[in-house]
Amino acid sequence: MRLLSKLGMSTAICAALVSLGGLGSAQAAQEITITKQPSIIYLPALVMEKQGLIEKAAAKEGIADLKVDWRSFSSGGAATDALLSGNVQIVNSGLGNMLLLWDRTKGQVKGIATNSALPEELVTRDPKIHSLKDYGPKDKIAVPTVRVSTQALLLQLACEQVFGPDQWSKLDANTVQMGHPDATAMMANPAGEVSSHFGAPPYSYRELKTVPGAHVVIRSTDIIKGGLSQSTLFTTTKFADANPKIIQAVLTASQQAVDFIKAHTRESVAIYRELSGDKTSVDEVMDILAQPGMMDAYTLQPLGSMVFAKHMHKVGILKTMPASWKDYFLPASAALNGN
Structure with missing residues (x-):
C-alpha cells in the first residue's frame, strides 16, 4: 500500500485539487464504482462484492436496483487518482492514502469505514x-x-x-x-x-x-497498541452529501461482511480465492487467519489513525493536524468509536 507522496502528485490531480471539479457528482447515483485490491487485507470488500451486500442494503434504504461495479487496482495511488477524476465514487485503500487526500483537498475527501487492521x-x-x-x-x-x-x-x-x-x-x-x-x-x-x-x-x-x-x-x-487500520473505504464529501442512503448501505454492508467472515471463515476464504485469483490453498489461508490477532482485526472501527496522522504531520506529509479522527471521517461514521 503506497501513499501519494507530496512530490509525486500528477499535474491532472493538482488541477483537480485547484478546481475541485473532479470530486464527484452532486446528483444522486443509481450506479457506483468501488475500487478493490487483491489481498487478504481486503477480504470484507470481496465478501461484499460476491454477496451483493451493498445492493441489498441499498434496497432496504429505498434505492432499488443500485448497480455496484467493483474495479481492481494494484495500487492505492491509482485508485485515488480515479476518485479525484470522478471515475470511481468510493475507494478501498490504505488509511494513509485517505489521510493524504483529506489533507490535500482540505477536507473534501473523508472516510466511511475501515474494515481491517491485520498486523504487519x-x-x-x-x-x-x-x-x-x-x-x-x-x-x-x-x-x-x-x-x-x-x-x-x-x-x-x-x-x-x-x-x-x-x-x-x-x-x-x-x-x-x-x-x-x-x-x-x-x-x-x-x-x-x-x-x-x-x-x-x-x-x-x-x-x-x-x-x-x-x-x-x-x-x-x-x-501502535491496538493495531493500525489499513483497508479503508473513503469518498468525496460531495458524493456523500448527495447519497446519504448509499453511504449508510456501505456501512451496513461492511458490518455484515465482517460478521460473515467471523461466522463463516472457510466460505469467506473460498470467496477470497475465487475473486482474487490467489492460488494459496484454503487450508493455508485458514492457517494465516488463525494466527494471533488476525480475525479480531476485521473491524469497522478506525484503529490507530490519530497516532498515524500525528506522525504524518510531524514528518511533513500532512500539512494539517486533525484534532480528532472524526475530522477525516464522515458524520455518518461517528458511531464507529475510532481512535
Whole structure:
C-alpha cells in the first residue's frame, strides 16, 4: 500500500485539487464504482462484492436496483487518482492514502469505514538481528515505497520509540523500495542483498514458514497498541452529501461482511480465492487467519489513525493536524468509536 507522496502528485490531480471539479457528482447515483485490491487485507470488500451486500442494503434504504461495479487496482495511488477524476465514487485503500487526500483537498475527501487492521511484521533472516538496534548501515529493509508507505511510516514510528523522538528517520537509509512479492522472493534467496522485509499478510506468514531462520523483529501491534487500520473505504464529501442512503448501505454492508467472515471463515476464504485469483490453498489461508490477532482485526472501527496522522504531520506529509479522527471521517461514521 503506497501513499501519494507530496512530490509525486500528477499535474491532472493538482488541477483537480485547484478546481475541485473532479470530486464527484452532486446528483444522486443509481450506479457506483468501488475500487478493490487483491489481498487478504481486503477480504470484507470481496465478501461484499460476491454477496451483493451493498445492493441489498441499498434496497432496504429505498434505492432499488443500485448497480455496484467493483474495479481492481494494484495500487492505492491509482485508485485515488480515479476518485479525484470522478471515475470511481468510493475507494478501498490504505488509511494513509485517505489521510493524504483529506489533507490535500482540505477536507473534501473523508472516510466511511475501515474494515481491517491485520498486523504487519518486520521479518528478517539475518541471525544477528533481533531488534532495531541490531541494524547496521549495510542491512537493507524492503518496504513498498521508501519513506511514505504504511510500512515505512511504521518503521519510523518504531525508531522514535526505540531511539528517541528526534530519531524517526534513523533507519530510512536502510530501506529499499520493493513490492511484497519481490521482497518475499528476495528473502528466500540466501545470497539476496536484502535480508529484511516489512510486509503485510500473507507475505510475512509465508516468509516465516518457508525461509530458513526467518523471525519477527517487530510487529505493527507493538508499534501502535491496538493495531493500525489499513483497508479503508473513503469518498468525496460531495458524493456523500448527495447519497446519504448509499453511504449508510456501505456501512451496513461492511458490518455484515465482517460478521460473515467471523461466522463463516472457510466460505469467506473460498470467496477470497475465487475473486482474487490467489492460488494459496484454503487450508493455508485458514492457517494465516488463525494466527494471533488476525480475525479480531476485521473491524469497522478506525484503529490507530490519530497516532498515524500525528506522525504524518510531524514528518511533513500532512500539512494539517486533525484534532480528532472524526475530522477525516464522515458524520455518518461517528458511531464507529475510532481512535
